[in-house]
Amino acid sequence: MSLWGADRYHVLMTPPEATKQRGRPRSEQSHQKVLEATARLLGSSSYDSISVERIAAEAGVGKQTIYRWWRNKAEVVLEAVLTGYVEMELVPMDDTGDLHQDLSAWMQGMLTEGFREEFIAMARSLMAAGLEGLPETAELIRQEHAWESGALMERLRRAAERDELRPGADIAAAASALIDPLLFRIVIGKPCAPAWGQALVDTVTSGIAADRPAR
């Protein structure tokens, strides 16, 4: 299942055109096999120790078939990661009515889930592919950085609707403040103690200032 839930096929590929197509149609099976092989290899190797040739071999596919549909390795890896071929369990976001408690539980889950080897590998691959593919693939990684679209943003949105947030609170900023430090540490492999995550949740939910500045 994808981190992003939705099918992201359209992000990389133009949707099937309405024009009557001539010639042999694209083999959807090959498409799948490539992404699966990529995901499999990413699980056991780093981004730049896998080659297009190995992906092709692993997928039982011709190299040209890869280059026919993707411009380079970065794009293949991005599609594999973004469309969820790299398996990943989402940390569930509860809604007990208590925002601080829900975020705390979620954060602890993320600290566990996010530092699983597979997630680290995936996050690094995403980052490496995004950086290498620049500037062509920049838009992709930008779009997909939108973790806010997930459960976290949703939970914050609900809190706002229930007037649990102070007026003017920016939920996108809050989501960023929660998730980006975590993601960063996952990518660079810096371990995070549970207390650190908790402090982050505390900070975002209640701020750090002794007296709230008047705005």
Added chain:
Amino acid sequence: MSLWGADRYHVLMTPPEATKQRGRPRSEQSHQKVLEATARLLGSSSYDSISVERIAAEAGVGKQTIYRWWRNKAEVVLEAVLTGYVEMELVPMDDTGDLHQDLSAWMQGMLTEGFREEFIAMARSLMAAGLEGLPETAELIRQEHAWESGALMERLRRAAERDELRPGADIAAAASALIDPLLFRIVIGKPCAPAWGQALVDTVTSGIAADRPAR
């Protein structure tokens, strides 16, 4: 000037040994020329479109001279970036006594400075080199991620000493919440509006919850 101020030479290189050296000593001039050339190339090319060969040519240096002192391209780039061969102006952190105002001013400065082409290039190079050099260079990028060592942490520390922060506030978490989302966006090239930065500062300084949870 380096982002980190201090000389980081020791991080990558064993310090000059006390033992009396035989043979021709290392040419400090070559050392400099390599780092300068690397910085120059990083300004106009991405991390993986520059090669050791190009660095050597640009520096007017033999390739072996590079490999004698660094293990691979990632290390050269890391040293060039970390020791400040990539020029960079630090955003000054004021201390007017008003934390929220000081952080706001600093954030707006960072939004300007951080999205300068050179800073983006440097940040991406750092990231790419760190990722590629794994696991050998992991420690480096982890250490250098410690932006807390800079002005931001210092300002927060002073605020804490003056009891401007609520009890139990975690300044490291706050610093992370402020800087990581910014850094992330710089690396992936996602533009940030001034309002977004402001919201981040607001969130961290005052939190988002309507009522502070009792802790």
Added chain:
Amino acid sequence: MSLWGADRYHVLMTPPEATKQRGRPRSEQSHQKVLEATARLLGSSSYDSISVERIAAEAGVGKQTIYRWWRNKAEVVLEAVLTGYVEMELVPMDDTGDLHQDLSAWMQGMLTEGFREEFIAMARSLMAAGLEGLPETAELIRQEHAWESGALMERLRRAAERDELRPGADIAAAASALIDPLLFRIVIGKPCAPAWGQALVDTVTSGIAADRPAR
């Protein structure tokens, strides 16, 4: 017009069967278009710089249509060359009754005609295709090497019938001695002076003539 005069279709293709054919019959138009396109391309490119794909594109024909009727590029090229799609003017062989004079005139004609760019291209293509298609196409190029079947052999045969040749003279050997050195030089692109050709004719005719021509 073909060097060999006759239609060589049968050499490569099984003759049209008598059996009642089911389905759409072979498009003779496509057949022609392929050979024409091949000849056209051979005029401007060398054998191995043209591809089946280019032939198909140039002919406006599907690639499979080519592979349905020929086994490989060598066969297509051989048929195109051998059936005379590569335009070629035969050097006429006179019969004035004077063998030495007739052969001399013919040789000078060949030296002119054979070193025309088109002939060179054709000869090289024939050679290259024959070599590449080995061993399948070996028989073809062997058969077609039989230049003896042409005007030269015919003229020699007539001379023999008129007792102009010394007893025991081998006209096939004489024909080979005349034409192979020429052909070889055409293929490898080694220029031949008129005097060289004349010397060849002199050598062979004094070797086979009943009475040595007075020179």
Added chain:
Amino acid sequence: MSLWGADRYHVLMTPPEATKQRGRPRSEQSHQKVLEATARLLGSSSYDSISVERIAAEAGVGKQTIYRWWRNKAEVVLEAVLTGYVEMELVPMDDTGDLHQDLSAWMQGMLTEGFREEFIAMARSLMAAGLEGLPETAELIRQEHAWESGALMERLRRAAERDELRPGADIAAAASALIDPLLFRIVIGKPCAPAWGQALVDTVTSGIAADRPAR
């Protein structure tokens, strides 16, 4: 031993320059290994079924090392063939004083030697490489077509000096008339009966001899 006897290194490579050379010198061992590997492969495969990659692998050499010194496969093969890495025994040319007898013996030897599998392979490789490498390598194959430089021309020259040839006889033409038909048949794989070779010798010798041999 080479068909041409002499070392042909200079034909393909610029001779070692007098200029003081910098950097690591060319590995003569690698040079040899490439040519040996090429010759070995040519013995068991046809010209275009061997690849540069296989040559490199067989030689235990990097592919770039081949491309550093030769422009393409054709040049490697040409050098391997022309410098005699493809083993070849020359047919000895006797000088009994009787030209017709000497040429007959030599021709019968050639018919045996030339149709040995190795010689056929070598001749075809030479031809294929020469054709493919056009026009760059054209000069090479032209030069090397100069079989006249060998024993045959030498024998004819001696005969001329002894006035065994008729006045005005062109020994180059005679040599061509003898060897090119043979070479052509070897290349295209057309078997030659001993009688055919004998007829060729008869034709040429009676053409050039001062006194016709009695037959």
Added chain:
DNA sequence: CAATAAGCGAGACGGTACGTCGTGTCTTCTT
């Protein structure tokens, strides 16, 4: 002051991967 040692620029080396091209087969819709 020679001998020894190690660094230097240069550039060839054995390799790995790249991205392109060509071959001959297969699969779609069209004629």
Added chain:
DNA sequence: AAGAAGACACGACGTACCGTCTCGCTTATTG
């Protein structure tokens, strides 16, 4: 059933880098 279109598996091409190695040369310390 054949044709045009074009995707497919395969594999060679020629290039670019990697990290190592060997040259002749230079610059130190040591004997």
